[in-house]
Amino acid sequence: MSAEVKENQAAQSGTERRLNMIEAINDALDIMLERDPDVIVMGEDVGYFGGVFRCTAGLQKKHGKTRVFDTPISECGIIGVAVGMGAYGLRPVPEIQFADYIYPGLDQLISEAARLRYRSATEYIAPMTVRSPFGGGIFGGQTHSQSPEAIFTHVSGLKTVIPSTPYDAKGLLISCIEDNDPVIFFEPKRIYNGPFSGYYDKPAEPWKRHPQSVVPEGYYKIPLGKARTVTEGDAMTVLTYGTMVHVVESVCREKGVEAEILDLRTLVPIDIEAIEASVERTGKCLIVHEATRTSGFGAELSALVTERCFYHLEAPVERVTGFDTPYPHSLEWAYFPGPVRIGEAIDKLLKD
Amino acid sequence: MADRPDADREAGANKPTLRLHVPEPKFRPGDTVDFSHIQVSEPGAQPRPDEACDARETAPLCHDLIRVLGDDNHAHGPWDPKLDPDTLRTMLGHFALVRAFDERMFRGQRQGKTSFYMKCTGEEATSVAAAMALASDDMVFPSYRQQGVLIVRGYDLVEMINQIYSNKGDKLKGRQLPIMYSSREHSFFSISGNLATQTPQAVGWAMASAMKGDSRIAATWVGEGSTAEGDFHSACTFATVYNAPVILNVINNQWAISSFSGFAGAERTTFAARALGYGLAGLRVDGNDALAVYASQRWAANRARANAGPTLIEYFTYRAEGHSTSDDPTGYRSAQEREEWPLGDPVMRLKNHLIALGEWDEERQEAMDREAAERVKAATKEAEKNGVLGHGMHQPFRTMFEDVFEELPWHLKEQAEQATRERLIKFHGGRPQ
Numbered sequence: 001m002s003a004e005v006k007e008n009q010a011a012q013s014g015t016e017r018r019l020n021m022i023e024a025i026n027d028a029l030d031i032m033l034e035r036d037p038d039v040i041v042m043g044e045d046v047g048y049f050g051g052v053f054r055c056t057a058g059l060q061k062k063h064g065k066t067r068v069f070d071t072p073i074s075e076c077g078i079i080g081v082a083v084g085m086g087a088y089g090l091r092p093v094p095e096i097q098f099a100d101y102i103y104p105g106l107d108q109l110i111s112e113a114a115r116l117r118y119r120s121a122t123e124y125i126a127p128m129t130v131r132s133p134f135g136g137g138i139f140g141g142q143t144h145s146q147s148p149e150a151i152f153t154h155v156s157g158l159k160t161v162i163p164s165t166p167y168d169a170k171g172l173l174i175s176c177i178e179d180n181d182p183v184i185f186f187e188p189k190r191i192y193n194g195p196f197s198g199y200y201d202k203p204a205e206p207w208k209r210h211p212q213s214v215v216p217e218g219y220y221k222i223p224l225g226k227a228r229t230v231t232e233g234d235a236m237t238v239l240t241y242g243t244m245v246h247v248v249e250s251v252c253r254e255k256g257v258e259a260e261i262l263d264l265r266t267l268v269p270i271d272i273e274a275i276e277a278s279v280e281r282t283g284k285c286l287i288v289h290e291a292t293r294t295s296g297f298g299a300e301l302s303a304l305v306t307e308r309c310f311y312h313l314e315a316p317v318e319r320v321t322g323f324d325t326p327y328p329h330s331l332e333w334a335y336f337p338g339p340v341r342i343g344e345a346i347d348k349l350l351k352d
Numbered sequence: 353m354a355d356r357p358d359a360d361r362e363a364g365a366n367k368p369t370l371r372l373h374v375p376e377p378k379f380r381p382g383d384t385v386d387f388s389h390i391q392v393s394e395p396g397a398q399p400r401p402d403e404a405c406d407a408r409e410t411a412p413l414c415h416d417l418i419r420v421l422g423d424d425n426h427a428h429g430p431w432d433p434k435l436d437p438d439t440l441r442t443m444l445g446h447f448a449l450v451r452a453f454d455e456r457m458f459r460g461q462r463q464g465k466t467s468f469y470m471k472c473t474g475e476e477a478t479s480v481a482a483a484m485a486l487a488s489d490d491m492v493f494p495s496y497r498q499q500g501v502l503i504v505r506g507y508d509l510v511e512m513i514n515q516i517y518s519n520k521g522d523k524l525k526g527r528q529l530p531i532m533y534s535s536r537e538h539s540f541f542s543i544s545g546n547l548a549t550q551t552p553q554a555v556g557w558a559m560a561s562a563m564k565g566d567s568r569i570a571a572t573w574v575g576e577g578s579t580a581e582g583d584f585h586s587a588c589t590f591a592t593v594y595n596a597p598v599i600l601n602v603i604n605n606q607w608a609i610s611s612f613s614g615f616a617g618a619e620r621t622t623f624a625a626r627a628l629g630y631g632l633a634g635l636r637v638d639g640n641d642a643l644a645v646y647a648s649q650r651w652a653a654n655r656a657r658a659n660a661g662p663t664l665i666e667y668f669t670y671r672a673e674g675h676s677t678s679d680d681p682t683g684y685r686s687a688q689e690r691e692e693w694p695l696g697d698p699v700m701r702l703k704n705h706l707i708a709l710g711e712w713d714e715e716r717q718e719a720m721d722r723e724a725a726e727r728v729k730a731a732t733k734e735a736e737k738n739g740v741l742g743h744g745m746h747q748p749f750r751t752m753f754e755d756v757f758e759e760l761p762w763h764l765k766e767q768a769e770q771a772t773r774e775r776l777i778k779f780h781g782g783r784p785q
Contacts, residue, residue, distance in 0.1 A: 040563070066563045072593055077552050077586030084493070084556025084570070087541060090563070092556075104582065111546045112553070118755045120534040120542035121524045125758075157756050180758045225761065269761035 019215040020207040021192045024166035025055045025131070028173040029093065031219050033063045036091060039177060041068045043078060043095030043131075052097060053133055053192060075105035079130065083112050086126035086182075093177055099134035099186060100146045113182040114157030129176040129183045134162075135243050135290050136327050137190035137200070137336060145327035147242075147291035152184045153267045153300065159183040159224060160267040164191065164245040165212030168265060171222030179224060188242035198247035198338040227271040229278075233258030236284035236349050239275060239301050241265065244288045244337070251342045257350070259286070267297055272304065279305055283314040284349050290337060293321040315352030318345045375614030377685065385688035392694050395422040395641075396429025403651055404660035407633040414624040414634040417668060420643040421701050425708035433647040437711040439484075443642060444706060445720060446480045447699045450500050452724035453509065456732055457516055461530075461677045465740040466517050468530045472497045474672030474690070477642040477698035478603050479573070480504055482667075485649035486571055491561075493541045493554035493572035496531060497603070505538040509728060513735035520746040521738030525754075539568075547578040551587035551600060558598035558656070559590070569656040571599040571649075576623050576666075577608025580616045588630040588664065597656035599649065600632070600664045603639065605671035610684040624666035632664045639667030640695040642702045668695070745784045749775050 019027065032039045041056055041063075047070035050057030060068040071078050075096055082092040096102045102109075113126040136145030152160045159181055163169035169187070176183040190196050194205045207213035230249055235257050240248050241264045252259045260278050264270065279285045285305045287298040298319045305317050320337045328335055379385050398418045401409045420427050427434075435443075454471040461469040472479065479500030483492070492501050502512065514521035516530040524534060534542035541557075544550060554572035561568050574584060579602055591598050602623045606613050616623070627634025633655060637648045645667060652663035670693045674681045706712035739746055749771040753764045760768070778784075 072586075072589045074586045074589060076582050077555075077590045080549065080552025080583055080586055081556025081559060081590050084553035084558070085560040086556075087553065088491075088557045088560035088564075090560045107546060108549060108552070108583070112544060112549050116542060117758070119524070119528055119532070119544075120536075121527065122755055123534050123536040124542050159757070269757075269763065272762055 016214045017217060018208045018213045019166045020194065020213065021163070021166045021169050021187065022053060022055050024170040024215045025173060025187065026057060026059070027215065028170040028177075029056060029059055030062065032093070032174060032177045033059060033067055035219065038089060038091045039067075039093060040085065040090055041093045041095070042071050044071055044073055044097045046070060046095050051095065053189065055131070055187075056095070075101055075103070076108055079105035079108035079113065079128075082128045082130075083108060083116065083126045086113070086128055087116070087124045091127050091177060093129045093131060096130060096132040098140075098144050099132045099148055100143045102130075102132055102148065106151070109152075109158065109182070110155050114155050117181070118157060125180055126182050127180045129173070129179075129185050131173075131185045131187060133189035133192070134186040135188045135190055136332060137196065137243060139329065139332055140327070141329040142326040145332070147289065147322070149184075149186055149267060150291060150295060150297045150300075153297055157181065158268065160186070161224060161265065162186045162188065162241045162267065163265065164188065164242055164263050165210065166207055166215050167212040168222055168228065168263075170215055171220050172224070172265060174219065175221045175224050178221070183224075186242070190243045191246060195246040196243055197250035198342070200333050200336075200338075222265070224266045225269045225271055226265065227274040228263040228265055229274070230261035230263050231259065233260045234282055235259050236286055236346070237262060237275070237278040237282045238286045238288060239264060240288040241267065242290065244290055247338065248288050248342060251339045251346065254339070255343060255346060257346055259346070270304070272308070275301075275305065276308055279309040280312040283312055284352070285309070285313070285317045286320065286345055286349055287317065288320045288337060288342060290322050292324045293319065294324050296321055315349055318349050320345045375612070375619055377612035377614065379686040379689060381682055381684065381686055383686045383688070385686050385692040387692050387694045390694050391417060393417040393419055395419040396432070398429065398431060400430035400651070403655040404658055405633070407627070407631050407661060410633045410635060411628055414627055414636055415622055417636055417638050418644050418648055419638040419641050420647060421641045421705055425701075425704040427643055427705065431644055431647040433643055433650060435643070435646065437706065437709060440702065440706050441712065443481060443484060444699070444702055444712070445724070446484075446500065446503050447476050447702065448720045448724040449727065450476050450480060450503050451699065452721065452728045453499065453503070453512070456725070456728045457513070458677060460516070460732065466530050467741055468677055469516065470496055470531050470676045471673045472499060474693075474697060475603060475605055475639065475669045476500055477645045477702075478601070478639045478667040478669055481642040481645035482571070482601065482649040485646045486653055487568070489539050490568050490653070491539045491541065491554070491557050491570045493550040493557070493570060494543055495547070495550065495573045495575055495578070495603070496543055496545065497575075498573050499531065502533060502535065502538060502540060505540065507533075507535055507538050507540070509731035510734045511535075513732055514738055517735060517738070517740045518744060518746065519735065519739040519741070521735065522746070525751050526744065526747050548574050548581035548583040548587075550574070551584050552590060554600070555587050555590045555594075555596045555598050558596040558662075559594050562594070562597055567657065569597040569599070569653060571601060571653075573601045573603055575608060576602055576604035576606075576613050576618065577611060577616050579623055579626065588626065588632060591662040592630045592632050595659065595661050597659065598662045599652040599656060600662065602664065602666045603669060604666050605669050607671050607675070607681070607685065609675045609679060610681075622666060624664065627664035630664075632662050634664050634666075636666045636668060638695055639669030640698040640701060642698055643705070670695070672697075743784050
């Protein structure tokens with residue numbers, strides 16, 4: 001039974017269960033801890049307390065202290081021991097409390113986890129899912145707001161996955177945990193509790209009114225490497241992921257633009273077929289991410305579209321991104337690629 | 353500093369001038385070497401605490417030097433592992449094989465058969481005797497100078513040489529720099545080449561073993577220079593926090609390429625003493641004394657196996673040769689150091705011990721060395737049937753793209769096709785001459 005069918009059935013039978021993204025992630029972890037005795041969850045404050053964002057709430061109590069536990073404040077150590085655990089045969093799911101804190105663990109990720117299968121010619125593997133909240137929009141300042149996904153997409157041997165809804169978060173996370181390659185799973189923290197229109201000064205919306213907050217009970221997977229078509233349209237293709245999926249959707253709705261929005265969901269390996277099919281049909285491509293612009297993942301997307309769809313393009317590829325500055329605290333909403341910046345780019349593409 | 357208030361400037365005038373200390377080794381090329389500053393403890397004089405003792409009880413042993421073999425070539429004191437002569441002869445046989453292997457592979461690199469090699473001359477005991485003290489299925493996370501562990505565990509010499517030559521028999525498919533072995537069958541982790549990364553990995557493996565109620569422990573090796581890496585600090589922290597069944601072996605061979613141990617902090621304290629701050633048991637051991645190495649490794653293994661805690665062991669030794677085939681130590685240290693090293697040579701010391709016991713003689717040693725050289729020679733010939741490094745193109749180009757991920761994603765498929773196309777253009781018929 002497909003996940004979509006399940007969802008529909010659940011909705012129709014009136015047993016639908018609506019979760020926010022935190023609850024959906026918690027549900028995925030709970031299910032995997034239950035199904036696979038080799039899955040362990042560890043990280044700073046994830047044990048007894050249940051995580052600073054509550055994603056691991058109740059898991060230690062249910063699954064025990066040797067399956068779900070706190071770690072020293074050492075990202076190098078967290079990822080380093082996860083490599084060793086993977087070599088033993090476990091399937092660790094370490095949490096890095098904020099993506100901004102992941103840098104001390106980069107050598108263990110880039111040089112070790114990502115290359116272990118290759119360098120040992122499959123004798124050893126490091127199957128781990130590194131979960132980490134990322135992105136801004138919560139007044140987190142320059143150390144709680146970054147979007148460093150492009151650093152990881154540049155690494156051979158790592159998969160990078162970013163959900164944008166509770167339904168996807170659960171299904172993708174289960175796929176990541178079952179994957180035999182190391183995966184970075186970035187959770188857009190701005191939308192943990194509800195989708196975001198891009199207007200910081202409007203009341204926050206809860207997930208419960210969003211169709212993708214219907215999260216079925218039990219196990220289901222969403223395959224890695226497959227994009228989701230958020231809205232269909234002919235005006236242009238928008239390639240985006242994470243928080244920006246919702247901002248773009250809201251801007252398009254507001255402007256009455258019928259764009260085809262692709263939520264990429266997995267950055268590596270990227271769903272090139274979906275991108276090509278859409279851009280070839282619409283002839284225009286807008287790329288939106290919150291991360292800084294220069295050498296951001298948008299640069300890769302732009303190059304791919306230009307290389308592969310050039311003769312279908314009716315206008316230059318447009319990029320909307322964060323600025324090439326550290327994420328500022330008080331000027332957060334001046335930095336954020338919100339409705340104004342996205343709106344201008346859409347107008348430009350429509351004019352071309 | 354024009355913007356400094358006068359009062360501060362006046363106060364500053366009375367303060368002593370600060371000086372930066374940049375460590376400098378005692379001897380440079382051409383210098384006469386005098387190692388009298390090195391403490392050489394009395395063999396047999398160091399106490400041997402209970403294996404399950406409180407880590408703090410090992411504090412005196414972190415500044416002492418555990419020694420068993422004396423100048424009289426006999427074993428002394430509570431750390432004497434009391435190995436039978438057969439075991440000692442086996443150990444000597446491993447030493448002979450490691451040394452013969454190193455000699456031949458070094459020569460092979462000089463003859464252009466491969467790009468790189470690293471000898472472990474002078475440090476053989478720190479891997480051979482340690483590996484013999486572990487169970488054969490205890491998991492080893494080595495650095496790059498622990499070929500002795502593979503020799504002890506009976507790894508096929510031909511496989512080792514295939515890897516060194518990156519030839520078509522190399523089971524690592526020519527992906528790794530020579531000597532970066534991996535053998536899951538021998539519980540030997542894939543060698544990284546990045547330094548100290550293996551240390552938290554060993555701790556993680558040990559944690560996993562404990563989680564699963566397994567009985568196998570983990571042991572890791574790291575050079576004294578690499579203890580400066582953050583990974584080593586993480587390893588010590590995680591080891592102590594989770595009481596992981598792991599042994600952290602620090603091979604203090606005095607030199608990290610051209611940087612002496614002072615650049616890792618050796619001027620102020622010992623590497624074993626690092627254990628104290630973490631609450632790990634710590635031992636400082638004569639690394640050229642095969643019996644002391646064996647006994648200390650066994651002590652730590654028993655401790656770990658009994659859930660009594662991890663141990664950090666400093667093996668005090670000397671890197672008798674260059675860092676690698678790419679290094680020439682005459683450029684930065686005195687050639688006299690090797691001769692003057694106060695703890696001698698581990699192979700000679702074990703041999704002399706067996707002779708003193710009446711269990712060995714020079715003739716048998718010569719025969720053993722000859723036999724080891726023959727074995728290596730035969731293995732080399734066998735491996736050379738699979739080719740030497742040469743142009744390096746022994747594997748199908750497609751293998752370059754395999755194992756990056758479990759499955760080949762579209763972008764690697766495209767790149768693999770490109771590489772195959774290039775092969776046909778570069779080499780007529782697709783095969784290099």
